[in-house]
Amino acid sequence: MATTEEIRTTLASIVNDVAGIPVEDVQMDKSFTDDLDVDSLSMVEVVVEAEEKFDVKIPDDEVKNLKTVGDAVAFIERAQA
């Protein structure tokens, strides 16, 4: 099971791939839409990539609640538990 920091690092690399944001800018307090240039379609890409990387399910209904990187990390941690 991945640690909090491992989850954040992996998400950072996914966000970098999808939106071109430098990995060091992908911090817990950052908003996907407002800070990281991840629009709604790109967010689906991030979610699907994260599901595969962490072997979790992130339901479509849940995606709207994942506003920040910290929200996503916390959800993935809970889902892995």
Add this chain to the structure above:
Amino acid sequence: MSPTTVVITGLGATSPLGGDVASTWDAMLAGRSGVRRLSHDWAAQLPVQIAAEVEVDPSEVLDRVKARRLDRSAQLAMVAAMAAWADAGLTGVELDGERVGVAVASGIGGVQTLLSNYDALITKGPRRVSPLAIPMLMPNSPAANIGLLVGARAGVHTPVSACASGNEGIALGVDMIRLGRVDLVVVGGTEAAVHPLPLAAFANMMALSKRNDDPERASRPWDTARDGFVLGEGAGILVLESAEHARSRGARVYARVAGAGITADSHDIAQPDPVGAGARRAIERALTEADLKPSDIGHINAHATSTPQGDVAESLAIRGALGPAADEVVVTSTKSMTGHLLGAAGALESIATVLALHERRVPPTINLDSVDEGVELDIATSVRELPEGDLAALNNSFGFGGHNVALAFTTA
């Protein structure tokens, strides 16, 4: 009232001969082939293992994040459009977007995105189909993305008429200016279909050359040993303006688009009319619309794809439309070097036609060792000079479905 004069002020391309217009044109004048044996693993199982892929991959030019949201056909179109926009001197220039349009065609659209997402669906399941698949694969995606690039808020269009699409895009742009709907329009075509499915499908139609062991000699329009076309990819984009708009901003003018002729064969879904009747009417209509006589024409960039039937039908169409004046016309097929870019063919070949008028030099048709006896044309097999003075040229494009589009260009 005479129709609005339409001028060409910007050219952009990425092709099997080069990543821009200058390198593509130089390679055409040098008679260089862009056809290669395909090195992809998937090619080994195909009956046709040659194609003309772009010389400069769009990933070398475009921002990575922007590129991954575009099908390859849109990537190629964006590369060519950015170059055409800069060539027209429009970089950083504020235009009224409501007077700017786009007419950029594609024959097949985002076929690589469609098929790669189908592969993902089958192998990994529906969750792995990209949320970007639809905006990437829709055939209007290249035109729409160019519209976003240049801030076009008048009509943004995507004519689709198979291998006549690129010319139809240019013809539509001319109409938009002449109807007063725009002052400036970005036109042309794009195609990126070098993928095993289109290759297998065209091969099964018996449309493609199978000269796998001699790729550079495979595209040989009008030659007795021709055995089909070579699939190519790339994009050609032109900036058209009303002469008044171009003059008001002091733009450099390459040539004029004097008229277009668009007809349909109503003969067969894939075979050309064997005597080229529809193609002949397209040429005649282009001359009429452009107010040109056959003797005004100095050069034709032919559709001539290197298929047994089509090349002869077109030569009959040219002779039929121009009569004895055809003897004085220098004809070439740049497809002998670029392969057949399908929906981008007319656009890239219009650029070659415009440059031939602008520089008064016609690029050669390569691989023409023995002209088919049914073909009575003066075909350039080396670079040919065009005379000084007012001169007109034609570019023909014909597509599956029986679409014929002839464009008439005149010196500026």
